[in-house]
Amino acid sequence: MMTYKEALDFLFSQLPMFSRIGAAAYKPGLDTSIALDNFFGNPHRLFRSIHVGGTNGKGSTSHMLASVLQAQGYKTGLYTSPHLADFRERMRVDGCMIPEEKVIDFVERWQKCDYDGHPSFFELTMMMAFDWFAAEGVDFAVIEVGMGGRLDSTNIITPVSTVVTNISFDHMQFLGDSLEKIAAEKAGIFKPGIPAVVGYAEGGVRDVFIHHAAATGTPLRFACDEMRLINPHLSSADGTLEADTVACGPFRSPLGGEYQIENINTVIHEVETLRSLGIEISSEALHDGLEQVTERTGLAGRWMITSPSPLTICDTGHNEAGLRHTMHQLQEVWANRRTSADPAAALRMVIGFVNDKDVPHIVRLLPREATFYVTRASVPRAMPAPDLEKILRGHGLQCRLCDSGVADACEMAVSDSKPDDVVYVGGSTFVVADYLASLQ
Numbered sequence: 001m002m003t004y005k006e007a008l009d010f011l012f013s014q015l016p017m018f019s020r021i022g023a024a025a026y027k028p029g030l031d032t033s034i035a036l037d038n039f040f041g042n043p044h045r046l047f048r049s050i051h052v053g054g055t056n057g058k059g060s061t062s063h064m065l066a067s068v069l070q071a072q073g074y075k076t077g078l079y080t081s082p083h084l085a086d087f088r089e090r091m092r093v094d095g096c097m098i099p100e101e102k103v104i105d106f107v108e109r110w111q112k113c114d115y116d117g118h119p120s121f122f123e124l125t126m127m128m129a130f131d132w133f134a135a136e137g138v139d140f141a142v143i144e145v146g147m148g149g150r151l152d153s154t155n156i157i158t159p160v161s162t163v164v165t166n167i168s169f170d171h172m173q174f175l176g177d178s179l180e181k182i183a184a185e186k187a188g189i190f191k192p193g194i195p196a197v198v199g200y201a202e203g204g205v206r207d208v209f210i211h212h213a214a215a216t217g218t219p220l221r222f223a224c225d226e227m228r229l230i231n232p233h234l235s236s237a238d239g240t241l242e243a244d245t246v247a248c249g250p251f252r253s254p255l256g257g258e259y260q261i262e263n264i265n266t267v268i269h270e271v272e273t274l275r276s277l278g279i280e281i282s283s284e285a286l287h288d289g290l291e292q293v294t295e296r297t298g299l300a301g302r303w304m305i306t307s308p309s310p311l312t313i314c315d316t317g318h319n320e321a322g323l324r325h326t327m328h329q330l331q332e333v334w335a336n337r338r339t340s341a342d343p344a345a346a347l348r349m350v351i352g353f354v355n356d357k358d359v360p361h362i363v364r365l366l367p368r369e370a371t372f373y374v375t376r377a378s379v380p381r382a383m384p385a386p387d388l389e390k391i392l393r394g395h396g397l398q399c400r401l402c403d404s405g406v407a408d409a410c411e412m413a414v415s416d417s418k419p420d421d422v423v424y425v426g427g428s429t430f431v432v433a434d435y436l437a438s439l440q
Helices: 004-014 018-025 031-039 058-072 100-112 121-136 179-189 203-216 259-276 283-291 293-297 320-340 359-363 385-394 406-415 429-439
Strands: 048-053 076-079 091-093 140-144 161-164 196-198 220-222 229-234 241-245 251-253 304-308 311-314 347-351 371-374 398-401 422-426
Touching: 004 100, 004 121, 031 121, 048 058, 048 179, 058 076, 058 140, 058 161, 058 259, 058 283, 058 293, 076 121, 091 121, 100 121, 121 140, 161 179, 161 259, 179 203, 196 203, 196 259, 203 220, 229 259, 241 259, 251 283, 259 283, 259 320, 283 293, 311 320, 311 429, 320 347, 320 359, 320 422, 347 406, 347 429, 359 385, 371 385, 371 406, 385 398, 406 422, 406 429, 422 429
Parallel strands: 048 140, 048 161, 076 140, 161 196, 196 220, 311 422, 347 371, 347 422, 371 398
Antiparallel strands: 076 091, 229 241, 241 251, 304 311
């Protein structure tokens, strides 16, 4: 019997993995996923699913929906990507990661079978999740789209409902060079007669969703047309979110970040859609699911406060739209520290990006008064730290180079800090992953 480490080594080293190497691992199209699904006996047909796509917020939205379903008492699967610290984060049942022995069992079955195709890492691990969910007898599985939608491996499912959070620029080399083209790819998960909720869309993007819904016979609602949150407000001290709702009363979200207002509104509209399908979800389950999402599902890395002094925040926002929200909120929190605690409080940012992001455009969003600790995550796709430092210095930003890894860069930033300073860790999901792994 192989060990868990040997199973992971096979998955990571023998299969092309987009999150590590980028475009060389990207396999658009459903042929391989359909063939794999048939080979394993169509496991996704043995449970009801909710399909969640979009550019930003689809991970948080997926986790919140899973938490709400768990709070109602449904046995709930959750499939998301990428993982942060542990491969098994990608697939959970009622918040519990897939056991190591189940990973070993699936890999051994795969290696012994006579399938003659060559799936990618994402295709095979998605099938691992579906196979496990079916074996566990889940009532529902919340399935997050990997990239795009129309040609994403997950698009073999026929869900009870579909969610698209929002559209912004990301992965343009695969999805298109305009928001309308990207929206068309995301709308590719619409299916005839299956209701869809779009979190936020306006202008031409909204028109794309309306057109696709009409063409596929998809009942469509836009969550942005009616805000379900009453007086949502962020703590100026740390950015955590509180709000009231008619749907479930007042609540405090463990997911800080102003971008979560839109995500939570989308979740509430999706819960209303599920109820319209006869799926029982009480107000109490909605309330508890929102308040206990990190506890129930293990979600991490979204405006996550890891230390109060210096106030240390990590966030996985990594594209222009996501970082715009995060940088606005970060500067508000920092300004509050300077007003209420220490006028000389500094902002220190441990930052790194992957090499296929539009870094020159993103740099314009970064606070010019901060000190940047420039580093590189431990994936081949990461931008070399000296290259990023050159770009940042070219924009007049103050930098310290730390090419020995994220953990060392964070240690440097914290050691330079006074108690009332603010330290931010981000720029890339993989920077946050390395940081959280160092804490463990």
